[in-house]
Amino acid sequence: MSEANLTVFLVDDDEDIRSSLSRALTKRGFHIENFASAEEFLDTYNGEKSGCLLLDYGMPRMNGLELQQHMISKGYSLPIIFITGHGGIPESVQAMKAGAIDFLEKPFRQKTLVDCINAAFETALATQEHEKKTKDLRIKFERLTDREKEIAQLMVSNSSSTSSKDIGRILNISPRTVDHHRARILDKMNINSVTELVDLSIRANLFSK
Incomplete structure (x- = not known):
């Protein structure tokens, strides 16, 4: 699977940010799927599609860190990039320790975000390759x-x-x-x-x- 088959899952409760980021990233050639809440994303995502999760930290109900922990508990390997206007150092440290690609504070440069997405896609592709090899090995073992x-x-x-x-x-x-x-x-x-x-x-x- 190439990067052309990967998706950016954008989860942010701010409609203006979702719209502006979607437009900007679509112009850059990325495939985007938008969600207004963590719950809406989880209702749709089943772990089969790959790419990266562009995740707002400070959302009501389930926040970004809570969604990250939920993803880990489900065994989902989707790389996560946090975007936030509210998070501080403790939150960013916690996110990075749990495997986040980066923790970007708003406002951020579009190039910085694109670089993070490309790094996340590289991680996603490497994870897919590892999972495929592991699956093949287990099939042979069985x-x-x-x-x-x-x-x-x-x-x-x-x-x-x-x-x-x-x-x-x-x-x-x-x-x-x-x-x-x-x-x-x-x-x-x-x-x-x-x-x-x-x-x-x-x-x-x-x-x-």
Whole structure:
């Protein structure tokens, strides 16, 4: 997916700001979706579309920081840029610690905002690529038999010293049978070594419960 497929989700309770930012960003080639409140945005957003969230901090009912925390709790990875005329240093620190791209105080230069959006899009694309690779790895892992998963977990848990003989003793099967399963595991995961298996298991959290 390229940046042309990404969306700027603008959430601000000030209609004038929504209109002016939408016009300016549309002229810059961005696709914009507007929302007058955090609740309105959440009624529509399901985590499937990617891009970035351009979010006003000081909104009534659910404010920007509260929406950010809600997004985190839902597992949504949409990068967030805060815009505010009310927030101070504590709020900006809290937002950045929670992963915000930036915290811009109104008024801000349009170029500054565009640079932030482009940085957010780069983050979104990198996240998409990581999520795709992780999904592909988990699909490959699920193709393993229960025995192969069991042996793979033993291979990963102590990769430096778990030999086929050790695994065979633990599972009460022959080392030759373990060797066969090892070869099948590497073949199905399309990897060449136990080191790669360890790396993939960490990256994709393969053995999470």
